Amino acid sequence: MKNRSFIGAIAALLLVASCGKKEEQAPAPGPMPFPVQTVAKQDATVYEEYTANLEGQQNVEIRPKVSGFIQKIYVDEGQVVRKGQLLFKLETQTLNQDAAAAKANVTAAQVEVDRLKPLVDRKIISNVQLETAKAKLAQAKASYSSVAANINYGTITSPVDGVIGSLPYKEGTLASATSEMPLTTVSDTKVMRAYFAMNEKQMINFSREFKGATLAEKIKNTPEVSLRLVDGSTYEVKGRIATVAGLANAATGTSQLRAEFKNPEAILRSGGKGTVLLPINIKDAIEVPQNAVFDMQGKQMIYVVGKDNTVKSKIVQVKTTSGLNFIIESGVEAGEVIVVEGTSKLKDGMAIVPQQVKEEAPAAAAQDTTATAEKTSTTVTKK
Template sequence: MRRSSAIGALAITILLAACGKKEEQAPQQAGPVPFPVQTVARENAVVYEEYTANLEGQQNVEIRPKVTGFITQILVDEGQEVRKGQVLFKIETQTLNQDAASAKAKVAAAQVEVNRLKPLVDRKIISNVQLETAQANLESAKAAYSSIAANIGYGTITAPVSGVIGSLPYKVGALVSPTVTDPLTTVSDSHVIRAYFSMNEKQVISFAKTFKGATLQQKLKAVPAVSLLLADGSEYDVKGKLETVNGLADAVTGTTQFRAEFNNPQAVLRSGGKATVRIPVTYENAVVVPQNAVFDMQGKKMLYVVNKDNTVKSKVITVTNTSGTNFIVSEGLEQGELIVVEGAGKLKDGTAIVPQPVKQETPAVDTAAAPAKDSTNAQGK
């Protein structure tokens, strides 16, 4: 009897446990879930067009010898700042000094001859032709001496401009001449840095359509201040200006060269370096949506629009460009429409939601730029 009661109790326990599991597995009916939404509005948005640039000093002057000789002194070091007129090198001119002494003696002799003949001509003892010949010889001797003296002066080489010294390929004792391949050094005036970059034909056409002006030069004046991204990804703290554009496209590459200039008071920029020029382009009265609201499907960009009954419907949109964390939309959306800005992957057409309006952020300045546009690196002229 006790055994039968125990078996019955165990059976009841197993039955209750099974019923409990079925209740846990039964789906619970969920209501609409809250999703953040935002009303589509029109506003101005800034986009940065980016181009890889080569940096050069305002003046890059090659220092070359004008005379042949051995370097006796190098009075500067690489990277040193020098002022205009400062002595940089001295070249041995001993042979020239000897030539100068000989030439000076010839000048003295020619002067003596002129002095001797002049009173004779005055007294009409000899012809004036002899005096004129002697005077011509004197002038020739003076010219020869002046030429040698100038060459001696070329043995002392000074900086033609103020700037920074480049590399020094020759050492003291090296024989140099006006025909050497490499210059003695280069003096770069880097107080103003020029950034050279190129646009391809499509980019030039877009540039011409974006900025107002009858000529490219007038369009340059309409371009606002440009910025510079450095090699470490930071933005240079001094704004620059587009100054010139080459009037002819390169026949081989089809690119057109532009030049922007940046003041360099703290010597942050170096001639010979690379950076990225960023040109701001303003889209006026544009439809702007957060990138988080957009998803890709079969190669198309889409987002969800909220209907009046709080159900969602997907729409295909056309994106023109990127401004900060937002997309600029040219087609597919109208001002005043309500869109889902987060969680699109959890939705499908017809899903009911609880709209949670979020504050629309003002488009930030594009600090995280899109990948730089392809451009041919320009060589500074």
């Protein structure tokens, strides 16, 4: 029995020793494959984005010139109206009474002038009395004209073509020129205005990018701009920058710009919001995927593959974003091979098996970027 146990123990030791030799003889793993891309220079169009407020070409507040109860409202919210179309009718009964009294004063003054005129002709009275009566007649006529004009102000018409806004007052409500809210707003939305702002740095870049001795000349040399709507879609009609404020806001340091877009199908609404996309052409841009760039101790870095297929990290300066890619200002040169995925698994001096990948055109990403007020997000289109 003891012999059998002894033989079993020896067999177990031999088995363990055999496994250990096999493990020691297992070959070390070789270099892992990583996707790489060769850096190249190419022209690109970057879309700078600015949050904008939309307004109609004309937003006219309709306010009464005289006080009165709203007798009749002839339009409804959202209705398209023409210039001169009747909008409101105010009750003017009190004004009618004032007009009647003013008319009576005119008649009385006219009678007095007619009575004095023959007396002056016969030199019974002096001409001074007649002139005084004529002055009172002119004053009475002026008073009557003023009251009559106020009566006409009770009939309110549209000063422009446009669309009716909200109607905060109902029939029977007292309205006056001092009311906090207007009777309504008529917006001419055939041409929509997109107001947006640039900070000082963006304004300097704008002035350097477009040629011209004055702001007006620079505006003429700007390309057409696009408008992204709040649903993420791009408005079908392109617009142009129309004006740039001559002075910066002293409190915020921003300058206001206005772009104009035609609105033939009434898609854009006054009071809405959107994002103005301003195309900027960049020649010989170096563009790399965002996945190729990683942060280390506050610095942006990239792995470059050497001739011996070992990687080395380099610090890069990112100029701007281009959809899913970065445009690099410095740190990497055209012709260098970079690792585009899996950078977290690498370290300097590590050997890899490079696998070239095709560069994806990021033009489709132009509509997916999100703009903020302080940080400009951009998109690239290849030429």
